[in-house]
Amino acid sequence: xxxxxFWIKDFASAFKDALPLMFGLIPFGLAYGILSRxxxxxxxxxxxxxxxxFAGASQFSALSLMQNGIExxxxxxTTFLINMRHFLMSASLAPYLRDQxxxxxxxxAFGIADESYALSITRFMRTGSSWSYLLGANxxxxxxxxxxxxxxxxxxxLITDPLKWGLDxxxxxxxxxxxxxxxxxxxxxxxxxxxxxxxxxxSAYLPGKWFIIIATLAAISHGxxxxxxxxxx
Amino acid sequence: MRSEIIxxxxxxxxxxxxxxxxxxxxxxxxxxxxxxxxxxxYVPIAILSALIAPAVFAPNGQVNLSVGNxxxxxxxLSALIAYKTRNAFLTVFAGMAVIIINRIATGALN
Numbered sequence: 001x002x003x004x005x006f007w008i009k010d011f012a013s014a015f016k017d018a019l020p021l022m023f024g025l026i027p028f029g030l031a032y033g034i035l036s037r038x039x040x041x042x043x044x045x046x047x048x049x050x051x052x053x054f055a056g057a058s059q060f061s062a063l064s065l066m067q068n069g070i071e072x073x074x075x076x077x078t079t080f081l082i083n084m085r086h087f088l089m090s091a092s093l094a095p096y097l098r099d100q101x102x103x104x105x106x107x108x109a110f111g112i113a114d115e116s117y118a119l120s121i122t123r124f125m126r127t128g129s130s131w132s133y134l135l136g137a138n139x140x141x142x143x144x145x146x147x148x149x150x151x152x153x154x155x156x157x158l159i160t161d162p163l164k165w166g167l168d169x170x171x172x173x174x175x176x177x178x179x180x181x182x183x184x185x186x187x188x189x190x191x192x193x194x195x196x197x198x199x200x201x202x203s204a205y206l207p208g209k210w211f212i213i214i215a216t217l218a219a220i221s222h223g224x225x226x227x228x229x230x231x232x233x
Numbered sequence: 234m235r236s237e238i239i240x241x242x243x244x245x246x247x248x249x250x251x252x253x254x255x256x257x258x259x260x261x262x263x264x265x266x267x268x269x270x271x272x273x274x275y276v277p278i279a280i281l282s283a284l285i286a287p288a289v290f291a292p293n294g295q296v297n298l299s300v301g302n303x304x305x306x307x308x309x310l311s312a313l314i315a316y317k318t319r320n321a322f323l324t325v326f327a328g329m330a331v332i333i334i335n336r337i338a339t340g341a342l343n
Binding site (some may be wrong): 017019020021024041042044045048049052053054055058059063069072075076079080082084085087088089090091092093094095097098102105106108109110112114117118121122125134164165166167168169170171172173174175177178179180181182183184187188191192193195196197198199200201202203204211212215216219220223224227228231 | 234235237238239240241242243244245246248249250251252253254256257258259260261263265268270271272273274275276277278279280281282283284285286287288289290291292294295296303304307308311312315316319320321322324325328329330335336341342343
């Protein structure tokens with residue numbers, strides 16, 4: 001009974017923490033839904049993709065590839081490349097999920113998105129691992145993505161430009177609340193600066209989401225050198 | 234629904250799941266060294282920075298460091314509020330207010 005209540009508590013607190021991010025997903029979900037109808041998907045097909053893939057950037061790229069006919073191999077391979085950034089998140093969450101059973105780890109892994117990863121890892125580093133917090137964050141983002149992308153596909157004729165109200169700023173703004181308290185010393189600052197600079201340049205010149213992988217690897221390598229040098233002293 | 238589309242979607246879902254499950258699936262078989270764990274503390278900072286910076290400085294996939302980029306002004310205010318309050322709602326709404334006011338003032342919303 002007590003364990004049950006604890007489970008719900010973390011789940012609910014994750015949902016609450018995810019609210020601004022759910023809000024920020026509105027323009028992207030709508031945009032995906034609208035675009036999916038423009039390239040000729042029916043709304044059940046569009047909705048199914050959101051439920052089964054649940055990865056915005058790769059869904060957008062699949063849509064743009066579908067404009068030139070369905071080349072299954074190319075679409076699936078591109079999806080894999082864009083979602084390779086999940087390897088980094090998976091590795092970062094792995095030490096916190098070792099005690100969970102296989103089925104539970106699989107369920108938790110299925111729902112990992114940029115947003116729920118960011119919320120959960122911040123929480124884990126602050127107060128320790130909580131699988132129900134991760135489940136809550138995943139579920140919140142999953143529901144928001146399903147609802148907004150489904151709505152976009154249904155209402156595609158009615159909405160024109162979902163980005164013009166600046167709703168897309170909700171994502172970076174919420175991430176700032178998670179990032180700023182972690183910048184405790186010059187070490188964290190330098191990791192942040194290297195990643196940010198690499199990501200801005202990379203986002204302009206690299207395809208897909210490669211900029212996240214490159215920026216993270218560059219910043220982590222720097223972090224590794226810093227830790228090595230500091231260990232020696 | 235067309236079966237061809239369903240197959241593509243299923244395959245997309247599978248490869249995406251593999252990227253997410255990868256290290257979590259084998260987490261019991263990996264021994265994380267002290268050094269590795271120390272360095273992995275930086276992964277969230279790196280990923281967050283990599284998500285925030287392009288959304289602010291390259292909002293449409295093109296680097297835009299001009300005064301007219303309202304995301305930069307919004308993020309200055311948001312970063313300050315994030316630092317002072319750590320309240321996500323305040324941070325989001327303050328930043329969005331800057332963007333909406335600027336777009337109304339410049340007529341971009343018409």
